[in-house]
Amino acid sequence: METNLLIHNYSLQVASDLDAMVTVVEWFDQFNGTQIPYQTWLEGQTALLEGFTNVVRHAHSHLSPETPVNLEIQISPEYFQICIWDQGDSFDLEAALEKFNQETSQREFDPLDHESQWGCIFLLKLRKDYGWTISYIRELDNRNCLLLKKTLTIS
Template identity: 70%
Template structure:
């Protein structure tokens, strides 16, 4: 992403505690502004909440509650990017999404029967139905990064 078109950039670090959710949501409120359409902001906020919750409930469940969760959001004239870093074990999100994609294509699939996978179901929906890029990669320093990225539609593309 080019930084010359950077509109808004912010980062936050919180403890691995679901009680920090209010802080995370309040922090993300700063992105509810022009030129970001409200629908896209809601999609991003929901992805942020789901990603943060997954860190606490899965990636950091065996770690100290003071283990940091790092968050960053960048908005340019072209993209909204949300990054969430955790220090848990690596997780193959692509394999999980592929498996769920096959299951969800079955007409008898009921997401209510798959509570443990709601996060992946949501990320799959963001990717498939709302054109978000969703990836989870291992980085240096034994950190993982969940990247949620959405291309912003300019008025010239409408």
């Protein structure tokens, strides 16, 4: 069995507090200028901040602000992956993305009328237009994982 020794793992745990966003941004800055193309890094940063904000505002809204949010980055020559774990209730992200896929394809769709759903609209755009794999999975330990993965093109 061959293992890829070129996979680098990075993790961070922060409280469910929007003030922790500064820590998240500073932590993620270390990945800018690595083997990740700048455009991919920028897309990933935006998705990370949207995912973290959704955990605080939605998934953990009924929990203590000290409830941890776990973040993990994996970088390999083949992919760039972001995982965000929360302890909120289960949520059907696929259904939400499909709903917005149908709505955004209608001519009269105005994103300004859907401010509270901009996160789903953004994730849908990352998936459709920029090739990100996006899933939200309920883990066995009753946590949820938002998985954001981008295949890196080898130059």
